[in-house]
Amino acid sequence: MKREWFEGKRVLDIGSGDGQLSLLLTVQYEPELYLGVDIDPKQVKHATDLMHKVAQQEGLASKLEILETEVQENPESERAQKVQSLPKSFRQCLGSSELLDSLHEGALVKHIAKSIKGYLYPRLAFRSENYISHLNTEFEKFDTVVCLGLARYIHLNFGDIGIKTLFYKVYDSLPSGGLFLLEVSPWKSYKKNKNSCKAFDENFRKIQLRPTEFDHYLRRSVGFELLKMLKRPEVDGVATLEKPIFVYQKP
Numbered sequence: 001m002k003r004e005w006f007e008g009k010r011v012l013d014i015g016s017g018d019g020q021l022s023l024l025l026t027v028q029y030e031p032e033l034y035l036g037v038d039i040d041p042k043q044v045k046h047a048t049d050l051m052h053k054v055a056q057q058e059g060l061a062s063k064l065e066i067l068e069t070e071v072q073e074n075p076e077s078e079r080a081q082k083v084q085s086l087p088k089s090f091r092q093c094l095g096s097s098e099l100l101d102s103l104h105e106g107a108l109v110k111h112i113a114k115s116i117k118g119y120l121y122p123r124l125a126f127r128s129e130n131y132i133s134h135l136n137t138e139f140e141k142f143d144t145v146v147c148l149g150l151a152r153y154i155h156l157n158f159g160d161i162g163i164k165t166l167f168y169k170v171y172d173s174l175p176s177g178g179l180f181l182l183e184v185s186p187w188k189s190y191k192k193n194k195n196s197c198k199a200f201d202e203n204f205r206k207i208q209l210r211p212t213e214f215d216h217y218l219r220r221s222v223g224f225e226l227l228k229m230l231k232r233p234e235v236d237g238v239a240t241l242e243k244p245i246f247v248y249q250k251p
C-alpha cells in the first residue's frame with residue numbers, strides 16, 4: 001500500500017468487516033476521512049467497538065504487559081527496541097502486538113503524541129449497509145475505494161448483476177484520478193463457498209463473469225485504467241499469488 005493513496009484522502013472501505021484493516025490504514029496513512037461500510041450490523045458493531053477500545057485506551061493493559069515482558073526478556077531484539085522507543089501513552093493505546101507489528105514506527109509516534117481519540121473520532125466511522133443497494137453515489141464522493149475480501153461475497157449473493165453494480169457504483173463515486181483497490185478471489189474459492197446457502201448455490205451456477213475476467217471488464221466496459229497489481233501478504237509475511245489486489249484509476 002502506498003501512503004499517497006490514502007493521505008489526506010476521503011476513503012471508502014466496502015466490506016470493512018471487523019475494522020482492523022480500517023483502523024490500521026487510518027492510523028498509518030492519515031486520511032481526511034475513512035468510512036467503513038458492511039452489510040452485517042454485527043461486524044459494524046465489532047469495528048466500532050474496536051475503534052472505541054483503541055481510542056479509549058481500555059482493556060489493553062494485559063496486552064501491554066506481554067509487550068513489556070518481551071522487552072525485558074529480549075531487550076536487544078528489533079521488536080523490543082521498537083517498543084521501547086515509543087512513548088508510554090502510545091504503547092497503551094496500541095498495545096495489541098499485531099497492530100504494533102503492522103505499523104511504521106513514525107506513524108505510531110506521531111499520532112500517539114496527539115490524543116489517539118482526538119485523531120480517530122473525527123475521521124474514522126463505520127455504518128451498516130448493503131453497498132450495492134444503497135443510494136449513495138450522487139451524494140457521497142470518495143478519492144479511494146478499498147474493496148478487500150468482498151467481491152466473492154457480492155458475486156455469490158447477488159450474481160453477475162451484483163458484481164457489475166459494485167464496479168459501476170465505485171466508478172461513479174470517484175473523481176477523475178480516483179483509485180479503486182480490488183482484491184480478487186480465485187474461482188476455486190467460489191466453489192468452496194457456494195454451499196453456504198441456497199442462494200449462493202443458485203447464483204454460482206449462473207455466473208458468467210468469472211474473476212479472471214474482472215480486469216478486462218473493469219478496463220473495457222467500466223472505463224478504469226490498471227495502475228498496479230499487488231500481492232497481499234500472508235500473516236507470516238509470505239506473499240500469496242492467489243488473491244492479487246488490483247489498483248485501478250479512473251481516467
Ligand SMILES: C[S@@+](CC[C@H](N)C(=O)[O-])C[C@H]1O[C@@H](n2cnc3c(N)ncnc32)[C@H](O)[C@@H]1O
Binds near residue numbers: 015
Ligand atoms: C471477508 S470480509 C473482509 C473484511 C476486510 N475487508 C478484510 O479484508 O479483512 C467480507 C466482508 O464483506 C461484508 N459484505 C458482504 N456483502 C456486502 C455488501 N453487499 N455490502 C457491504 N458489505 C458486505 C461481509 O459482511 C464481511 O464482513
